[in-house]
Amino acid sequence: MGEPTSMVSIHHPTSGTRGPTGDSGLPLVKKSRLVGVDAARGLALVGMFSIHILPAWDPETYEVTLQWQLFAGRAAALFALLAGVGLAFSTGGRTAHRGRTMTADRVGLLIRAVLITVLGLLVNQVMPEDPPAYNILTYYGMFFLLAIPFLHLPARTLFILAGVTAVTAPVLMQTLRGVLPAMEVYNPTITGVLTDPGTVLSQLLFTGTYPAAPYLTYLLAGVAIGRLNLRSLHVQVRLLGAGLVLALAAWLVYWVLIMQAGGFDQLMSSTPGLSQEQIDEIIIWGPDPVLPDTSWWWLLIPGPHTNTPIAILYGLGSGAAVLGAFLLIGRKAGAWLLPLSAAGSMTLTLYTAHLLALAAMVHYEVPLLWFLIHAGGAAVFAVAWQRAYGQGPLELALARTAGAGRGLVLTSARCED
Template sequence: MHTKPSRRLTGIDAARGVALFGMMSTHVLPLYTPGTTEATWTALLFSGRASGLFAVVAGIGLALLTGGHAQHRDRTLSADRRGIAVRALVIALIGLVLGGVETNIAIILFHYGVLFLVALPFTGLRVRALAAWAAGWLLLAPVAAYLLRPVVAATVDPPSLGANPIFEHFLEPGTLAADVFLTGYYPVLQWLGFLLVGMVIGRLDLSRLGTQLALLGAGAAAAIGAKLLSAQLLGPGGGLAALLQTPDGSRYPLEAMLDVGLAGVDQSGSWWWLAVSAPHSGTTLDLVHVAGSAAAVVGLCLLLTRRFPAALLPLSAPGAMTLTLYSLHVCVMSWADQLDPLPEPLQLFWLQVVGAVAIGILFQRVGSRGPLELIASGAATAARDGHTDVRR
């Protein structure tokens, strides 16, 4: 009776491990072939997809924390929400601390914590209502972002932080809010769609073979379909030609960036921006492609760990402590950037991967969680259970 949940969680941890190593690769390895505007395999595989997978798995985690397939209700759900809120605050605080580290990495943790808080009202929805919200959010949030960005640019000065959030940015609440929700690297307005998709997945019976196959098949179909539709709209539909006439479309090597990412590009001046599916463009087709890719990865990881929970141990062990390992990675990269000469990227990447796998397996063998996971889960448990004890 207890094997199914463990296998399910092992597969989810493995998917989280894929996200961790995918993000690490985009931080360490070049995204363009040196001397060209041609995307590298790292960019083609992981740019935008790894961090999106991280967010989708976060949504699965929220669903599991609130009962998973056997959804919690009433007082139990209220206690769950208190625990999640405290967990989110701890993660956001860690993100603010890491924001003060000198690094070129766009740190996701503060936005991650905000996403947890914004997703709390959705934790009580049944799976069908949740699926409707997820579909509507993926469809309409990018349109809202397209309409709101020019308004924010005209009213908030500056509209974006241009750096990772730190404690001092709370002195500029307008700019901080604009960056976190709309103009930053991980805009919460659109990225909430990833958490909602993950919550839908987490409400399914993930131990069933049919569910796992459906995630793999439907996810792959959605990911491929979004890319094909975007290619049709931009090519024969004339979208790319129109975008090349916009201010930033004419300023940047847009065709090359469509494979690597549009972070930092002002996507205004033409509704055709909503037809792209480039990483970090935040369009409907981008969100559907990334969410579909994430669902397929989750389905595949669940399938591969179905009979043998330890089959993906090099992924699932570090995937069980990504908060600690991600934070350690940011610190390592900050240290490496100060070395002269700079370390060779491929060597630096594999050293970190091997180190993360070794640390993950070590903590699993001694039956412990990562130190930051212990802090976050301990605070969440105290908030969840402490209030109940007082009521009694």
């Protein structure tokens, strides 16, 4: 019981209503939604809109724009972190489901992963070859598949595993860089899956824009956070504080080792094909498409989509801080968060519509206007739809399909009993 999974919302009634029975046979009491979680997810959605539509640099000064500094890489990290939080909520909340109920949860999540992947591939089919946005939906399916074995674990174990994957996944990616096939398109399609499944799988796991191997850190940390009592003021404050400390610590490691202790010189000497300006561009804008594998010093830079340990911990810290801040705001001013929280409750629908609108390629001439249309339209639609129908249209279809599979597992278990 609790919040929906990010991108794949599961509607639930308000506090005090009775839901399905648990393993004990007693009815489960479903709590009201945490507005702060939905609002944080809504901010991540707006952040993705801004990265896809607004310019990354000022055309006159060539300085990095504020929205790029705030959201590049971190909006996706926040999405993935909140996906983990949602997985925790939908698999028992503070106490993970056990036995057949957890098995049913895993089957439901497997169905969701497959459906989201197919949806992402279908959207990619209509995107141009040089896409205006890199679709995260296909990667989302892989995120969920990798998370399935970890859903039963307690928070402490999940936090430890998140720390391990934050380091080992980037090291593994660098080690395999010369072995894995390079991705051929930014957004994999159904055609690519059928003709070259190995390259697509490699892209989804290691070489793509949102590779699932390092992003598993966000999922595991999110599930761990979702196992905490997020309605507690003490937990919310600690989440904000710990997130800020983690983000600051990650940035300081980069600043000391790369900018002060000779790490930048090591990058230049080990990668003679890159100038100082080109290395600066990777740190600011991210790699295209992957980091060089010429030196382990590359794993200490924090650039967007570099997926280094520093970048992951920086994104994890900033995401936790954002979630903590919105949970605190939601305690007293939840109504003011309605545009964000409504949009955050149906991000699968809104993100899909956003990508399909971008495929028309009409947003480049007046980016600010089109950003306002996308963000404002999403908020207005979400508020109106939520008040009229509750769950978003794609979220509802996904929930019913996955719920049917979950129900089959529980029904078969009762028949066996």
